[in-house]
Amino acid sequence: MSVATAIPAFCEGIQYFAESLEGFEAHGTTAAIAAGERAIASPSDPNAVYQTLLAADALRYLTLQITASKESGHPGGFASIADGIAALMMLGYKNITTEVGHHAPGFYSNVFLDQSLEAMGITTVQEMRDRFRETHGLLGHLSGQIPGLLNPAGPLGQGQHFAMAGAKLNPGILFPVTIGDGGLGEPYIMSSFGHFNTAYPQTTNFLPILVWNGYSQEHHSMVSTKTNAEMIAYWQGNGFQEIILVDAKEYDDAGQNGAYVDSTAFSFPARLRFTQALLEATDKAAQSALGGKLTVLIVKQLKGAGVHKRGAKSHNLYPGDSVEKDYIIEALKARALTPQAWELVRTNYVRANGGPASQTAVTETTRPLPDLGTLISQEFPIGDKQVSTTAMGSMVVQVGHEDPDFVVTNADGNAASGINNINVGLKILHPTPDADYFQQPQGQVYEPLSEDACAGLAAAQALFGGRSLWCSYESFAINGLPIWQTVTQAMAELRRLTPATVCLFTAGALEQGRNGWTHQRPEVENYFAAMMRNGNVFPLFPCDANSTQACYDWALGQKNKGITITVSKSPLPVRSTLAQTRTGLDQGAFVLQTTPGSKTVVFAVLGDMTLIPALAAAEQLAAEGIGSKIVSVINPRRLYRASDVAWELCSDADQGFLSDQSFDDLFGGDAVLAITGGSGAMLEPVLLRAKAPRDLFAWKRGETAASAAAVMAINGLTAEAFVARAKALLG
Numbered sequence: 001m002s003v004a005t006a007i008p009a010f011c012e013g014i015q016y017f018a019e020s021l022e023g024f025e026a027h028g029t030t031a032a033i034a035a036g037e038r039a040i041a042s043p044s045d046p047n048a049v050y051q052t053l054l055a056a057d058a059l060r061y062l063t064l065q066i067t068a069s070k071e072s073g074h075p076g077g078f079a080s081i082a083d084g085i086a087a088l089m090m091l092g093y094k095n096i097t098t099e100v101g102h103h104a105p106g107f108y109s110n111v112f113l114d115q116s117l118e119a120m121g122i123t124t125v126q127e128m129r130d131r132f133r134e135t136h137g138l139l140g141h142l143s144g145q146i147p148g149l150l151n152p153a154g155p156l157g158q159g160q161h162f163a164m165a166g167a168k169l170n171p172g173i174l175f176p177v178t179i180g181d182g183g184l185g186e187p188y189i190m191s192s193f194g195h196f197n198t199a200y201p202q203t204t205n206f207l208p209i210l211v212w213n214g215y216s217q218e219h220h221s222m223v224s225t226k227t228n229a230e231m232i233a234y235w236q237g238n239g240f241q242e243i244i245l246v247d248a249k250e251y252d253d254a255g256q257n258g259a260y261v262d263s264t265a266f267s268f269p270a271r272l273r274f275t276q277a278l279l280e281a282t283d284k285a286a287q288s289a290l291g292g293k294l295t296v297l298i299v300k301q302l303k304g305a306g307v308h309k310r311g312a313k314s315h316n317l318y319p320g321d322s323v324e325k326d327y328i329i330e331a332l333k334a335r336a337l338t339p340q341a342w343e344l345v346r347t348n349y350v351r352a353n354g355g356p357a358s359q360t361a362v363t364e365t366t367r368p369l370p371d372l373g374t375l376i377s378q379e380f381p382i383g384d385k386q387v388s389t390t391a392m393g394s395m396v397v398q399v400g401h402e403d404p405d406f407v408v409t410n411a412d413g414n415a416a417s418g419i420n421n422i423n424v425g426l427k428i429l430h431p432t433p434d435a436d437y438f439q440q441p442q443g444q445v446y447e448p449l450s451e452d453a454c455a456g457l458a459a460a461q462a463l464f465g466g467r468s469l470w471c472s473y474e475s476f477a478i479n480g481l482p483i484w485q486t487v488t489q490a491m492a493e494l495r496r497l498t499p500a501t502v503c504l505f506t507a508g509a510l511e512q513g514r515n516g517w518t519h520q521r522p523e524v525e526n527y528f529a530a531m532m533r534n535g536n537v538f539p540l541f542p543c544d545a546n547s548t549q550a551c552y553d554w555a556l557g558q559k560n561k562g563i564t565i566t567v568s569k570s571p572l573p574v575r576s577t578l579a580q581t582r583t584g585l586d587q588g589a590f591v592l593q594t595t596p597g598s599k600t601v602v603f604a605v606l607g608d609m610t611l612i613p614a615l616a617a618a619e620q621l622a623a624e625g626i627g628s629k630i631v632s633v634i635n636p637r638r639l640y641r642a643s644d645v646a647w648e649l650c651s652d653a654d655q656g657f658l659s660d661q662s663f664d665d666l667f668g669g670d671a672v673l674a675i676t677g678g679s680g681a682m683l684e685p686v687l688l689r690a691k692a693p694r695d696l697f698a699w700k701r702g703e704t705a706a707s708a709a710a711v712m713a714i715n716g717l718t719a720e721a722f723v724a725r726a727k728a729l730l731g
Contacts, residue, residue: 006339006340007339008339008342008343008346009123009124010123010124010125010342010346011124011125011339011342012124012125012126013124013125013126013127013128013129014061014065014125014342015065015323015332016329016332016333016336017336017337017338017339018336018337018338018341019338020338021054021337021338021341022268023050023268023272024338024340024341026046026050027046027047027049027050027051028047028050028051028054028340028341028344030047031051031344031347031348031351032045032047032048032050032051032052032090032348033090033092033347033348033351033352034351035351037351038092038351038352038353038354039090039091039092039352039353040090040091040092043087043091043276043279043280043282043283044276044279044280046272048090048279049272049275049276049279050272050275051090051344051345051348052083052086052087052090052275052279053083053086053271053272053275054337054341054344054345055086055089055090055113055345055348055349056082056083056085056086056275056306057082057264057306057335057337058109058113058335058337058341058342058345059078059082059085059086059106059109059110059113060075060079060082060264060305060306060307060335061332061335061336061337062105062109062112062113062125062128063075063078063079063082063105063106063109063307064079064307064308064328064331064332064335065125065129065323065332066105066108066109066125066128066129066132066138067105067132067317068308068317068321068322068323068325068328068332069129069130069132069322069323070129070132070133071317071318071319071320071321071322072133072140072316072317072318072319073104073105073132073133073140073316073317074102074103074104074105074315074316074317075105075106075304075307075308075314075316075317076215076303076304076307076309076310076311076312076313076314076315076316077100077102077103077106077180077211077213077303077314077315078100078102078103078105078106078107079106079303079304079305079306079307079314080211080213080299080301080302080303080304080305081103081106081178081209081211081213081299081301082106082305082306083263083274083275083278083299083301084178084209084211084278084282084297084299085106085110085178087275087278087279087282087283088176088282088286089110089114089348089349089352090279090348090352091279091282091283091286091352092352092353093174093176093286093353094114094148094352094353094357094360094361095150095166095170095173095174095175095176095357095361095362095363096110096150096175096176096177096178097150097151097159097162097163097166097175097176097177097178098142098151098153098159098177098178098179099153099156099157099158099159099160099177099178099179099180099183099189100153100156100159100178100179100180100183100211101141101142101152101153101154101155101156102141102180102217102315102316103142103153103178103180104138104139104140104141104142104153105132105138107142107146107149108128108132108138108146109128111146111147111148111149111356111357111358112125112128113345113346113349114148114346114349114350114352114356114357115346115349115350115356115358116147116148116149116356116357116358116359117146117147117148117358118147118356118358119147119148119356119358119495120145120146120147122138141153141154142154143489143490143493144463144489144490144491144492144493144494145490145493145494145495145651147356147357147358147364147495148356148357148358148361148364149357149361150162150166150175150361150362150363150464151363151460151463151490152486152487152489152490153486154486155482155483155486156180156182156183156186157183157186157187157188157189157452158452158456158482158483158486159177159178159179160177160179160189160192160193160206160208160456161192161453161456161457161459161460161483162175162177162460162463162464163175163176163177163206163207163208164192164193164196164200164203164206164457164460165457165460165461165463165464165466166206166362166363166460166464167203167204167205167206168200168203168405168407168457168461169362169367169405169461169464169465169466170205170362171203171205172205172290173205173362174205174206174207174286174289174290175205175206175207176206176207176208176209176286177206177207177208177209178209178211179208179209179210179211180211180213180216180221181210181211181212181213181214181215181216181221181223181224182215182216182217182221182222184210184221184223185216185221185222185223188450188452188453188456190238191448191450191453192448192450192452192453192456192457193208193238193239193240193294194238194239195446195448195450195453196453196457197239197294198239198430198431199429199430199431199446199448200429201431202292204289204290204291204292204293204294204295205289205290206289207285207286207289207295207296207297208295208296208297209285209296209297209298209299210231210296210297210298210299211299212231212298212299212300212301213260213300213301213302213303213304213305214258214259214260214302214303214311215260215303215311215312215315216312217312217315217316218312218315219312220312224259224260228245228247228300231245231298232245232298235296235298239294240294240295240296241293241294241295242285242288242289242293242294242295242296243295243296243298244281244284244285244288244295244296244297244298245297245298245300246274246277246278246281246297246298246299246300247300248260248261248262248263248274248299248300248301248302248305249261249300250277251263251266251270251271251273251274251277252265252266252270253266253267253270254266254267254270256302258302259300260300260301260302260303261301261302262301262302262304262305262306262310263275263301263305263306264305264306264334264335278299281297282297285297303315306331306334306335307331307335308321308325308327308328308330308331309327362464363463363464363465363496364496365496366465366496366497366498367464367465367466367498369403369465369466369467369499370402370403370404371402372398372399372402372403372556373402375395375398375399375553375556376394376395376398377391377395377546377549377550377553377578378391378394378549379546379577379578380544380545380546380574381574382574382575382576382577383573383574384545384573384574385571385572385573385574386544386545386571386572386574387418387545387568387569387570387571387572388418388542388544388545388547388548388567388568388569388572388608389417389418389419389504389506389548389567389568389569390418390419390421390545391545391546391548391549392419392504392548392549392552392565392567393414393418393419393420393421393422393425394421394425395549395552395553396408396419396422396425396426396469396552397421397422397424397425397426399467399469399556400422400425400426400444401425401426403467404444405461405466405467406444406466406467406468406469407444407445407446407457407458407461407466407468407469408422408426408444408445408446408458408468408469408471409445409446409447409448409453409454409455409457409458409468409469409470409471410445410446410447410454410470410471410472411447411448411449411450411451411453411454411472411476411480412472412473412476413447414445414447414471416473416507417471417473417504417506417507417569418506418569418570419471419504419506419569420438422445423437423438423439423445424438426443426444426445427439427440427442427443427444427445428440428443428445428447429441429442429443429444429445429446429447430443446458450479450480451472451476451477451478451479451480452479452480452482452483453480454470454471454472454480455470455472455477455480455481455483455484456480456483458470458501458503459483459484459486459487459488459501460483460487462487462491462498462499462500462501462502463487463490463491463494463498463501464498465498465499466499467499467556468499468501468502469502469503469504470484470501470502470503470504471503471504471505471506472503472504472505472506473505473506473507473519474505474506474507474508474509474521474522474524474525474566474678475507475509475512475518475519475520475521475522475524476521477503477505477524478521478524478527481524481527484501484503484562485527485531485562487501487562488501488531488534488536488537488561488562489534491536491560491561491562491651492534492535492536492560492649492650492651493650493651494560494651494652495651497559497560497652498559498560499556499558499559500555500556500558500559500560500561500562500563501561501562501563502552502555502556502563502564502565503562503563503564503565504552504564504565504567505524505564505565505566505567506566506567506568506569507519507568507569508522508566508567508568508607508609508677508678509521509522509677509678509699509702509711510568510609510610510677510708510711510712511568511569511570511609511708512702512711513704513705513706513707513708513710513711514704514705514706515704516702516703516704517701517702517703517704518702519702520702520703520711521702522677522678522679522699523678523679523699524679525539525566525676525678525679525681525682526679526681528564528682529636529679529681529682529684530681531562532636532637532640532645533640533644533645533646534645534646534650535645535646535647535648535649535650535653535654536560536561536562536647536650536652536654537561537562537563537564537637538558538561538562538563538564538635538637539563539564539566539636539637539682540554540555540563540564540565540566540585540634540635541566541567541606541607541608541633541634541635541636541682542565542567542581542608542634543575543576543581543592543605543607543608543611543632543634544572544573544574544575544576544608545572545574546574546576546577546578546581547576547578547580547581547584547608547632547634548565548567549578550578550581550582550585551565551581551585551634552565554582554585559652560650560651560652561652561654566607566678567608568607568608568609570609570708572608572609575592575611575632576590576592576632580592580632581634584632584633584634584635585634585635585638586635586638586656587635587638587658587662587666588633588634588635588636588637588638588639588658588666588685589604589631589632589633589634589635589638589639589666589667590631590632590634590666591629591630591631591632591666592605592611592630592631592632593615593618593628593629593630594627594628594629594630595618595621595622595627595628595629596627597621597622597625597626597627597628598625598626598627599626599627599669599670599671599730600627600628600629600669600670600671601618601621601626601627601628601629601669601670601671601672601673601726601729601730602628602629602631602667602668602669602671602672602673602690602692603617603618603628603629603630603631603673603675603722604631604633604667604672604673604674604675604683604686604690605630605631605632605633605675605676606633606636606674606675606676606677606678606682606683607676607677607678609677609708609712610675610676610677610712610717611630611632612709613675613709613712613717613718613719613722614630614675614719614722615630616719617719617720617722617723617726618630619719620719620720620723621723621726626726626727626730629669631666631667633683633686636682636683636684636685636686638656638657638658639657639658639663639685639686639689640657640685640688641657641685641688641689642655642657644685644688645657660689663689664691667686667689667690668691668692669692670692670693670729670730671692671693671694671726671729671730672686672690672692672693672694672695672729673694673695673696673697673722673725673726673729674686674687674690674694674695674696674697674698675696675697675698675717675722676697676698676699677698677699677712677715677717678698678699679698679699680696680697680698680699683696683698692729693729693730694729695725695729697716697717697721697722697725698715699715700714700715700716701714701715
């Protein structure tokens with residue numbers, strides 16, 4: 001039978017096949033994962049070892065061919081861990097996460113082999129080549145829409161959060177996470193492992209796998225100078241109990257120079273010895289992690305092993321690096337398998353873990369959640385002075401009592417944000433019990449002094465199907481936003497429902513006068529303002545304690561959204577009812593106060609403290625016979641036109657936008673002043689749609705001052721300034 005007639009259908013698009021493979025007759029006639037089994041019987045079984053090697057070569061071949069098909073993408077980093085990924089699959093572990101977005105084409109190849117990509121209409125290698133780096137296809141970095149892949153990955157230093165969240169929510173299931181030795185330089189990886197292990201010492205079923213290949217993106221990695229002993233000591237010094245290191249150099253019989261070598265250059269017997277060592281080490285590491293030890297697996301192998309180039313030069317392809325290039329052709333031919341070997345690899349992959357990852361990974365189904373029932377909110381009478389965050393805190397405690405998996409994260413301390421009632425009700429998670437500080441080992445409040453660790457665990461838990469709340473000072477949140485943004489984008493693309501990732505940002509710039517500009521950084525709102533156009537990001541700005549409760553209650557019912565609630569921690573007057581904010585959540589805003597007069601000035605006010613000078617300005621205008629309307633903007637995303645926002649691209653599309661007529665009813669007048677104590681970009685939809693003469697008052701810069709009023713005055717947010725500008729607009 002010729003090669004041409006024996007090609008499996010899924011192999012359409014493969015350019016090069018081997019005529020024969022050494023060892024295939026002895027070890028490749030029967031799949032190492034038997035029918036009805038989820039994994040190989042033993043990591044020392046010669047058939048399993050041989051077939052793991054075949055899988056690694058299949059991964060390298062596919063990774064290089066699909067990237068070269070577009071002369072773009074990153075084959076080199078994944079190539080150095082292909083053997084490790086193959087080992088995980090053969091051992092039946094498919095809940096694999098990663099910190100390395102550049103490994104995307106390798107991960108796509110992995111889930112193609114187990115038929116997961118068929119869920120998005122990719123059944124052949126040619127279709128995978130065609131849709132790599134194309135819209136609605138296989139994005140250049142891992143996204144949220146690829147079947148069988150658990151997490152998005154772009155910015156470095158994030159993937160460990162997904163592994164830890166998965167482990168927390170799914171005891172007894174292993175969550176490996178690959179970490180690049182370039183990414184290891186990110187400051188948050190080891191600290192997040194450390195705090196999580198201190199808080200959740202019994203949750204060790206995540207397995208960091210360090211891809212120690214000696215090179216970063218364009219140069220040697222900063223940890224390339226470490227010896228094996230130093231690397232082991234580094235992980236030991238960060239609390240890891242079991243450090244398992246597999247060094248390809250120990251199996252090299254090809255005389256390669258340097259500490260980092262390519263196992264594909266070994267003789268065939270040496271390749272098998274290295275593969276067996278890695279397969280056994282991976283099995284040992286997995287059992288250790290599942291058995292209660294904080295474990296790391298370190299795989300030391302040269303970057304670019306088995307592909308077109310080695311070292312940093314293998315990192316990515318450039319225009320011209322096509323499948324017609326001689327060095328690409330040479331590498332593909334070196335990794336080529338026979339059609340029978342391709343069929344064997346696929347059989348093992350499909351059987352592993354009981355089926356394709358698109359059907360068996362924990363993130364492929366909607367996670368059941370405990371019913372919260374009807375949360376109790378307290379409607380304060382108009383005129384009362386209340387702390388909004390404290391009012392919300394009582395609702396947060398109720399959520400925690402009903403949902404044991406719920407977690408609250410805060411780097412700067414709940415007590416400092418007026419939500420110490422959360423600590424009292426849910427307890428800070430700490431191994432040292434101390435009633436004075438409301439801490440105990442079974443708490444639900446996670447408080448590392450790292451916004452990345454706070455945002456990471458909270459956002460990852462939401463993505464993996466659990467409820468969470470990330471609390472932060474507005475000025476410090478920027479340090480955790482990269483992973484939150486990554487998760488919200490992934491949620492927009494998900495093929496399943498998941499709870500919204502909810503944030504509470506307190507201590508706004510106007511409250512931080514004595515601390516000065518270091519604590520006055522509302523520019524973070526620009527971040528959310530830009531993200532509103534994504535379609536599933538909803539920044540909320542309650543106007544008082546009643547409003548805050550209504551906003552949180554709404555957020556708890558949302559799916560696949562990123563929701564931020566920005567509110568003061570100072571006692572402020574209650575000006576609205578719960579019903580008014582519910583209207584504001586639906587329509588974007590509500591009319592708080594109307595004053596008749598000869599003409600009408602509309603104040604579109606975002607936030608709570610900013611209402612103080614706006615109301616004073618309305619009073620001054622009234623004294624001169626000029627009318628006004630105070631509109632409290634609660635949910636600015638609703639105020640955009642549908643055409644402004646990519647809502648229709650979201651998997652759980654929210655098409656709620658205020659109609660033109662309703663907008664005119666709210667903001668119609670003779671002049672419009674848009675007012676915020678933060679970024680003016682947040683009020684863009686008002687400026688876009690208002691028809692009357694209009695202007696914007698927004699944050700300019702931080703400064704040390706004695707009061708919120710003084711900070712507002714420095715930024716021109718005063719009643720006098722509003723009145724003067726209103727009169728000018730009225731002519």
